[in-house]
Amino acid sequence: MSSHIGSPTRRAALAVLEAVITRRRPLEEALDALPKGIAPRDKAAAHRIAAAVLRRAGSLDAVLEPFLRREPPSEVRNALRMGAAELLLLGTPAHAAVASSVTLVPKPFAGLANAVLRRVAEAGPAALEGLDAERLDTPPWLWSAWHAAYGPAVRALAAAHRTEAPLDLSLAPGATPPEGGTELPGGSWRYPAGTHVTALAGFAEGGFWVQDAAATLPARVLAVRPGEKVLDLCAAPGGKTAQLVAAGGQVVAVEREPKRAARLRENLARLRMAAEVVEADATSWDAGGALFDAVLLDAPCTATGTIRRHPDVPYLKRHRDIAPMAELQRKLLVAAARRLAPGGRLVFASCSLQPEEGEAHLAADLPGLRPFPVRPEEVPGLAHMIVAGGALRTRPDYWPEQGGMDGFFIARWRRA
Numbered sequence: 001m002s003s004h005i006g007s008p009t010r011r012a013a014l015a016v017l018e019a020v021i022t023r024r025r026p027l028e029e030a031l032d033a034l035p036k037g038i039a040p041r042d043k044a045a046a047h048r049i050a051a052a053v054l055r056r057a058g059s060l061d062a063v064l065e066p067f068l069r070r071e072p073p074s075e076v077r078n079a080l081r082m083g084a085a086e087l088l089l090l091g092t093p094a095h096a097a098v099a100s101s102v103t104l105v106p107k108p109f110a111g112l113a114n115a116v117l118r119r120v121a122e123a124g125p126a127a128l129e130g131l132d133a134e135r136l137d138t139p140p141w142l143w144s145a146w147h148a149a150y151g152p153a154v155r156a157l158a159a160a161h162r163t164e165a166p167l168d169l170s171l172a173p174g175a176t177p178p179e180g181g182t183e184l185p186g187g188s189w190r191y192p193a194g195t196h197v198t199a200l201a202g203f204a205e206g207g208f209w210v211q212d213a214a215a216t217l218p219a220r221v222l223a224v225r226p227g228e229k230v231l232d233l234c235a236a237p238g239g240k241t242a243q244l245v246a247a248g249g250q251v252v253a254v255e256r257e258p259k260r261a262a263r264l265r266e267n268l269a270r271l272r273m274a275a276e277v278v279e280a281d282a283t284s285w286d287a288g289g290a291l292f293d294a295v296l297l298d299a300p301c302t303a304t305g306t307i308r309r310h311p312d313v314p315y316l317k318r319h320r321d322i323a324p325m326a327e328l329q330r331k332l333l334v335a336a337a338r339r340l341a342p343g344g345r346l347v348f349a350s351c352s353l354q355p356e357e358g359e360a361h362l363a364a365d366l367p368g369l370r371p372f373p374v375r376p377e378e379v380p381g382l383a384h385m386i387v388a389g390g391a392l393r394t395r396p397d398y399w400p401e402q403g404g405m406d407g408f409f410i411a412r413w414r415r416a
């Protein structure tokens with residue numbers, strides 16, 4: 001990061017950190033709430049600084065720790081984290097990083113900020129060496145839960161959250177991928193982290209949509225055939241709806257949030273795809289007796305499988321959020337099962353790494369349904385991700401050499 005970054009950028013980054021860390025507001029909302037006049041380039045730079053702090057706050061605090069005698073106000077702590085992130089992670093020249101962070105803090109703390117950040121600058125990136133970064137940068141409740149679920153792999157999993165995820169695209173039938181991508185097993189195209197999808201040739205023409213490679217799996221294993229009646233529950237923004245339509249399904253897409261339903265319609269319009277969009281709560285939606293050959297339930301969840309893309313997730317979620325979410329998923333699963341025609345398939349997916357929102361659902365009591373395990377030949381190159389019960393478990397530390405994947409749990413049933 002260069003020294004041209006002005007104070008509006010850093011003020012914006014601090015406002016974003018205060019919103020996410022101190023007030024537990026989503027990162028996207030905090031970025032949207034920035035003053036309208038901020039230049040896109042400054043906003044992008046602010047986003048980059050804030051994301052670096054969110055990913056590495058535990059490590060940055062460990063570096064700052066020896067230089068702080070008492071806990072500073074949150075605004076000062078976040079300005080110090082920003083200064084340390086610029087010095088140790090983002091390569092900002094020392095004078096710029098120190099001076100700008102000092103101007104961000106209230107006057108009485110300027111001396112402290114200056115002294116602390118000079119010490120951090122002297123130590124340089126070596127200050128991060130020898131720290132247990134994976135553990136420091138993971139909230140203890142998530143570390144314990146992942147350790148219980150995945151054993152020693154928790155370390156690789158946590159390490160995967162340090163880097164921003166690449167951009168994956170799914171292609172519309174017959175479309176050519178934009179330049180600069182690599183094809184992944186399963187047919188997604190991967191572009192370097194930071195690629196702006198709207199800037200890619202073919203975006204406006206609807207040649208592709210953004211979708212992590214792991215997020216394509218639920219619709220892939222639902223294996224819709226042309227002409228089938230398909231129900232997509234919890235559908236917005238519509239990545240999976242687009243896959244189901246592309247496969248030739250006659251899709252009804254149900255979404256509860258009006259704003260998100262509008263986005264789903266916009267996305268389908270850009271892709272020149274047709275689906276019936278229903279704005280309703282899927283637990284109580286009256287389908288008028290309609291039954292479907294295939295039902296996809298991409299349930300709302302704590303989203304702990306998407307931390308690479310959403311570094312605010314660990315700040316927003318708590319252990320106590322899991323049980324109510326799992327309960328809602330169970331209700332949605334029962335509602336989804338009721339919509340299946342005889343012989344029909346049901347796929348459940350969640351982008352959570354928490355077993356309560358995944359593996360535990362295999363034990364769900366779904367009258368008339370039996371498990372329909374995923375077979376290795378259905379997921380070439382990914383067969384090692386098939387777990388007990390024939391479900392799929394993907395994790396951010398999988399495919400390390402290709403840049404990882406989101407964490408998903410995917411299970412399938414069939415009506416007798």
Ligand SMILES: C[S@@+](CC[C@H](N)C(=O)[O-])C[C@H]1O[C@@H](n2cnc3c(N)ncnc32)[C@H](O)[C@@H]1O
Nearest residue numbers: 234235236237238239240255256281282298300
């Ligand atoms: C994981 S996201 C879905 C992502 C989407 N399937 C895709 O591939 O782009 C979950 C969605 O479910 C919606 N939702 C949550 N509870 C719902 C409910 N009871 N009924 C219908 N939609 C719901 C949320 O608003 C959110 O848009």
